[in-house]
Amino acid sequence: MIDIHTHILPGIDDGAEDWESSLAMARTAAAEGITTIIATPHHASGSWRNPADGVRSLTDELQSRLDAEGIAIRMLPGQEIRVHNDLLDAWGRGELLTLGNSSYILVEMPFTEIPSGMTDLLHELRVLGLTPIIPHPERNAPIMRQPQRLAELVEAGAFAQVTAASLLGGFGKRCQESAWTLCREGLIHLVSSDAHHVERRGFKMREAYQEIEEVMGTEWRDYLLQNAEAVASDRAFGQAPPLMVSNNNIWHKITRIFRK
Template structure:
């Protein structure tokens, strides 16, 4: 498995606090069968600034420590970039990172709103040859209320990534329902962990993929697995499979997850 969204780098955001915590996350990832992780610390949010010049040396140092500890995990550079007015200029200044030096870029919206001009920004990024991915749309208040808002952003050129824990109820039933609603509407392209801590907020990737297979079918599980591989290989996503069940039947399966 490949995880494109993690907070494994030490001491620079609300993820791993130090090298010990980073290594604990790495061991947990390897134990779950994850082979490649993209480190995506928060950047340009109100609390954290982690430009490329900060992230790359830490990725190199973490890989060195993993190799020394014989932890079979590959670490790639990235960022979770908050949408801000200076984003396009920051790209020109070399402050921003794509995921694993691919054309895919993780662009985070505030949880409370969809920024004005978001569709225009997505269009500009695509014109620049970048492929924007919106993380955890299931936790966006406007999208929770109106899933069609995500469909509009996908139409404007974005991909979307839900968090494994959201599918499993880790952020509450409302967020879980939102995540599965987006999945059953075919608006989700990737699943990732958004892992911050080995125990309190870990990976749960295998569980999430198992639930996706159980609800949407093995073709959707393989589609999302292949899309994660495509990110790190800098390849285009494949065509989404058809939903094998009617929306009502899918929702019956989802409600059984809620009762667990």
């Protein structure tokens, strides 16, 4: 498995606190079957500023420490970039990173709103040759109320990444229902951990993919796995399996998950 969204770098945001924590997260990921991790610390989010050069340096150092410890994880640099007015100029200044040096870029919206001008920003990013990925839309309040709001962003050129823990109820039933609703409507293109800590906010990737296979079938599981591989190797996503909006059997499976 490839995890495109993690907070594994030490001491620079609300993720790993130190090198020991980073290594513990990597060991847990490797044991779960994750082979490649993209480090995506928060950037331009509140007080967190993690420009490209510093992230690259820390990612390289973490890779060296993993190699020394015999932990079979490949590390790649990235950022979780909060939407802000200076985003396009920051790209021009070389402050921003794509995911693993690919054309994919992780662009985070606030949890409380869809920023005005979001569709224009997505268009501008596409003009620059970048492919925006929106993380954890299932936790965005307007999208939770109206999933069609995410469909509008997808139509504008974005892809969407659901958090593994959301599918498993780690953020509560309402968020879990939102996550599965977006999956059911074909609006999710990637699964990632958004891991911050071994225990408090772990990876849960294997378990999430198992649930996806049980609920949505092997085609959707494979599609999501392959899209993560496409990000890491800078390839286009494959063709999505058929939509499941009218599939009552799938919705029955999803509601059974809510009752767990």
